[in-house]
Amino acid sequence: MKKWYDEEYRFSIEVTGFLRGEHTEHLCRNGEEIGDKYTCTYGCPVNEQGYGICSKMMQILYGDMQAVRSGGDLTLVGGAEANVKDYVCPDGCVCFRMTVEKTGAENFYKGKYYQE
Numbered sequence: 001m002k003k004w005y006d007e008e009y010r011f012s013i014e015v016t017g018f019l020r021g022e023h024t025e026h027l028c029r030n031g032e033e034i035g036d037k038y039t040c041t042y043g044c045p046v047n048e049q050g051y052g053i054c055s056k057m058m059q060i061l062y063g064d065m066q067a068v069r070s071g072g073d074l075t076l077v078g079g080a081e082a083n084v085k086d087y088v089c090p091d092g093c094v095c096f097r098m099t100v101e102k103t104g105a106e107n108f109y110k111g112k113y114y115q116e
Contacts, residue, residue: 005113006105007041009068013053013061014038017095019088027093030054041103056090061098068100069107 015036018024024032030053038045038053045053045061053061064077064085079085083100108114 005108006103008103008105008107009065010039010041010101010103011045011061011065011068012037012039012099012101013045014097014099015094016086016097019092019095024093028054028089028091032094054089054094057087057094057096060087060090064098074098074100 015032015034017034020027024030030051032054036047038047040046044058047053052058064072064074064079067077068074068083073079073082074085075082077085085098087096087098088094089096106113
């Protein structure tokens with residue numbers, strides 16, 4: 001892979017808690033632990049060990065990530081702040097918090113990076 005475009009946003013997703021008990025064994029196949037952190041710009045979020053976030057959770061995050069990339073404010077879709085939103089995984093086990101940081105790079109479409 002040869003990433004050639006510096007993305008406009010960086011996403012950080014952190015495990016903040018559990019809804020059922022104090023661990024995820026026998027509940028979460030990904031084995032999440034409080035404090036686990038995932039990051040990405042455009043691709044899927046990965047942690048420091050190179051493991052990706054749960055694919056079911058990614059389905060939920062993707063829509064909000066696209067909304068942010070389009071100039072959206074996460075408070076308009078239930079976020080605590082314009083750049084912060086809390087989630088519960090689809091299995092109802094793990095709580096996550098997504099934080100968005102603007103990198104300062106130009107928007108892909110406004111910069112016409114799709115043109116040769």
